[in-house]
Amino acid sequence: MKYIINQKVFSLTDRFSIKDEFENDRFFVNAKLFTVGKKIHLEDVNGNQLFYIEQKYFKILPVYEIFKGGQLYAVLKKKLSFLKPKIEIDQNGTPFYIAGDKWSHEFTIMRGDTLVASISKKWFAFSDTYGVDIVSGENEAFIIALVICIDQIIYDKN
Numbered sequence: 001m002k003y004i005i006n007q008k009v010f011s012l013t014d015r016f017s018i019k020d021e022f023e024n025d026r027f028f029v030n031a032k033l034f035t036v037g038k039k040i041h042l043e044d045v046n047g048n049q050l051f052y053i054e055q056k057y058f059k060i061l062p063v064y065e066i067f068k069g070g071q072l073y074a075v076l077k078k079k080l081s082f083l084k085p086k087i088e089i090d091q092n093g094t095p096f097y098i099a100g101d102k103w104s105h106e107f108t109i110m111r112g113d114t115l116v117a118s119i120s121k122k123w124f125a126f127s128d129t130y131g132v133d134i135v136s137g138e139n140e141a142f143i144i145a146l147v148i149c150i151d152q153i154i155y156d157k158n
Contacts, residue, residue, distance in 0.1 A: 005130040051145040
């Protein structure tokens, strides 16, 4: 399934919808305002929280935790690397890897040697815009939560 993530530019918070390839709203992202560290909610179209993302502050390199139903579901850690960004993910003992190109516009999400999703960031856009192609059978909401974390880790300098 393909998704389009187009983050709003003129907003006090990170609040935006995520659409499928047919321009239908599929998910909503809401971030809490005035908090220490990012606190982001991924919701379905009915407003039900699917995942909660929280930035761990006072870390040398960015660390994000993803929660589902109040339980820790995954941890993302940016790794020290030169030229190409690398992010490791531990999802309940299952290792995932996110690797990007040297311009940080093309990413792949791998579980071991298996491709889970590919991500492409638009080069010339007024706002952060991503195309996400998720392999059939994968947890689409979780992959979208990972993409939101990539945006926060690589592009958000706040």
